[in-house]
Amino acid sequence: xxxxxxxxxxxxxxxxxxxxxxxxxxxxxxxxxxxxxxxxxxxxxxxxxxxxxxxxxxxxxxxxxxxxxxxxxxxxxxxxxxxxxxxxxxxxxxxxxxxxxxxxxxxxxxxxxxxxxxxxxxxxxxxxxxxxxxxxxxxxxxxxxxxxxxxxxxxxxxxxxxxxxxxxxxxxxxxxxxxxxxxxxxxxxxxxxxxxxxxxxxxxxxxxxxxxxxxxxxxxxxxxxxxxxxxxxxxxxxxxxxxxxxxxxxxxxxxxxxxxxxxxxxxxxxxxxxxxxxxxxxxxxxxxxxxxxxxxxxxxxxxxxxxxxxxxxxxxxxxxxxxxxxxxxxxxxxxxxxxxxxxxxxxxxxxxxxxx
Numbered sequence: 001x002x003x004x005x006x007x008x009x010x011x012x013x014x015x016x017x018x019x020x021x022x023x024x025x026x027x028x029x030x031x032x033x034x035x036x037x038x039x040x041x042x043x044x045x046x047x048x049x050x051x052x053x054x055x056x057x058x059x060x061x062x063x064x065x066x067x068x069x070x071x072x073x074x075x076x077x078x079x080x081x082x083x084x085x086x087x088x089x090x091x092x093x094x095x096x097x098x099x100x101x102x103x104x105x106x107x108x109x110x111x112x113x114x115x116x117x118x119x120x121x122x123x124x125x126x127x128x129x130x131x132x133x134x135x136x137x138x139x140x141x142x143x144x145x146x147x148x149x150x151x152x153x154x155x156x157x158x159x160x161x162x163x164x165x166x167x168x169x170x171x172x173x174x175x176x177x178x179x180x181x182x183x184x185x186x187x188x189x190x191x192x193x194x195x196x197x198x199x200x201x202x203x204x205x206x207x208x209x210x211x212x213x214x215x216x217x218x219x220x221x222x223x224x225x226x227x228x229x230x231x232x233x234x235x236x237x238x239x240x241x242x243x244x245x246x247x248x249x250x251x252x253x254x255x256x257x258x259x260x261x262x263x264x265x266x267x268x269x270x271x272x273x274x275x276x277x278x279x280x281x282x283x284x285x286x287x288x289x290x291x292x293x294x295x296x297x298x299x300x301x302x303x304x305x306x307x308x309x310x311x312x313x314x315x316x317x318x319x320x321x322x323x324x325x326x327x328x329x330x331x332x333x334x335x336x337x338x339x340x341x342x343x344x345x346x347x348x349x350x351x352x353x354x355x356x
Contacts, residue, residue, distance in 0.1 A: 030054040032332035036067055038350040042263070042272045043106070044071035050352060052332035059083045061332075065352075072107025072126075085194055093139035098149075103130045109157075110273050111167040111255065116306050116317060118275060120344060125160040125167070129153065129256065131179075146186050151208075152215070153179040155256050173254025180216030183208035196334055196354070197230045198239050210253070220251035228356045239288040243356040248279040248310045261304040261319055264349030268302055269321025269342025277306035281313060284356060288327065296327040300338065300355075327354075 036048040048067035061084040067075040083096040109127035112118040135149030157174050160167045167174055184207060191200030204226045210218045228243040247259045255276055261267045262274025266282055282304030290296050303320040325338035337350045
């Protein structure tokens with residue numbers, strides 16, 4: 001109850017602060033800004049801001065985040081889209097370009113080992129990740145699009161203690177490493193919105209390949225299949241949403257790139273990166289409802305697990321959680337805070353965008 005109270009008070013304070021959306025008289029520009037004042041179980045109390053600027057005339061969007069926290073996280077992200085993802089929705093389009101720069105440093109990151117039976121621990125150490133990525137997309141029809149992209153990234157993990165008997169210099173991904181990854185995807189999407197969908201389905205199928213040939217330190221592949229479904233429950237207000245996500249990594253990959261269960265995007269009742277392995281399956285369900293003006297609520301449940309391979313897929317020993325959260329809706333994005341509970345305790349997560 002204390003965790004839920006923290007979330008509620010945070011959102012009530014934010015709703016009275018400078019959270020706004022604005023359009024110019026000609027409706028060319030749509031600007032949304034959100035001050036970050038929050039608490040997260042993994043990063044502590046955080047502060048910063050997020051802003052999104054959309055130019056409907058040139059069909060471009062700029063998204064920026066600056067964030068810091070009391071547990072030492074530093075997160076900076078800048079994304080540029082042209083054609084904007086919402087403006088390209090429901091239409092054929094020739095080419096769209098999405099680019100992103102991101103840096104994320106955590107003084108207190110986790111590693112629990114590999115496998116679905118890994119044990120919980122309180123050992124934490126610094127971890128840094130940076131990346132630059134770009135994707136070119138083409139809209140084949142109003143509901144089907146494809147993309148091809150490239151990502152160059154760097155991972156740095158240091159100041160861990162080998163006496164912990166969890167992470168060591170021999171752990172794939174410990175120390176310094178570079179990644180060069182190309183990927184392709186197909187997306188079938190009938191949703192009415194990518195920001196706050198209320199009806200429709202989305203099916204994503206993608207494959208990524210890391211290679212040493214163009215500057216990377218690793219060779220591995222990763223396949224991902226994710227499907228989500230949204231429907232209105234009560235008139236035009238309440239929404240029920242469900243998701244299925246399956247993924248497998250082929251070859252040897254750094255642990256940061258393995259399939260995972262546990263964080264604000266997967267199983268919200270567990271610590272970040274709680275369960276790692278090559279393959280994973282995850283299911284989630286949410287009931288979303290309005291509370292007051294731009295403020296909404298959600299009740300959710302997640303369940304998932306990891307394996308060495310999807311050929312080992314079974315319904316045994318899944319890790320489940322349930323919880324509730326709040327959503328604050330702006331024109332260009334959604335701010336969210338969730339409190340998830342599992343057999344390992346209650347976790348609080350804050351981020352932007354619906355989980356799915």
